[in-house]
Amino acid sequence: MDMTAPYSNHAGRVVVTGFRTTAGPGDFSRHVHRDRAQLMYAARGLMHVATPAGRWILPPGRALWIAAETEHGLEVSRGADLEILYFGIDAPNLPAWEGCAVVNVSPLVRHLIEACMDMDDVYPRDTPEARRIGVLFDELSTLPKAPVSLPMPRDARAVRVAQIVAADIASRVPLRHMAREVGASERTIERLFAAETRMSFGAWRGRARMVAALERLAAGESVQATSFAIGYENPSSFIANFRATFGTTPGAYFHH
Secondary structure, eight states, X not given: OOSSOOOOOXXXXXXXXXXXXXXXXXXXXXXXXXXXXXXXXEEEEOEEEEETTEEEEEOTTEEEEEOTTOOEEEEESSOEEEEEEEEETTSTTOOOOOSEEEEEOXXXXXXXXHHHHTSOSEEESSSHHHHHHHHHHHHHHHSOBOSOEEEOOOSHHHHHHHHHXXXXXXXXXXXXXXXXXXXXXXXXXXXXXXXXXXXXHHHHHHHHHHHHHHHHHHTTOOHHHHHHHTTOSSHHHHHHHHHHHHSSOHHHHTOO
16 A cells, blocks of 8 residues: 555645555554645544654544644554545645644535545635635534544653553553663653653553554454453443543444
């Protein structure tokens, strides 16, 4: 799969390039789009996106915005059907998001993405096609962002703690034990996570579990199996925390 489709800039015109693809399992090297922003919609499956600031997960029925100049790498673990749009950075009303953002797609935005996928590449600004892109941008900017990002710490000790958590997401080992393993105090690790991820360690660990849950659920794993796999003692507690995080139940979340 080519994630860097051919592209050329056209001064004074609205540029859009779209393509559909089925991505098999694999990793795609880090790269940067200097003069275009990218919108990815997952119709099926799930994709991970890594940047220097952290990791995002793109579940089915959601869309991921990657701003121009954002270094990113992609990872598909179980396969995904994707629709991808590239927009020239001179397009009017381009969303002013920095880095990455994942949004819950409304029916209108879903139809607009479909419509843009079938358009030609370049339009003068004052055309119905260019205005359609403008409506898509306006609607994207109103959508709620999905809490599917996992910001990563930068300090080597905190990074190592994050790796320990990821390696055994269901583990209930206290932070003080992990801090001792990486040569730091519990207070130091708490301070580093708060400063570098803008989340407490407990909140970060909870978010990591929810991100892991999304991948399992997207692959068809049951709610019960998922809840046990990520460290919950019973499915009802998992469903309650899932609803608190995403605003809905696991079943409703994947019914898009």
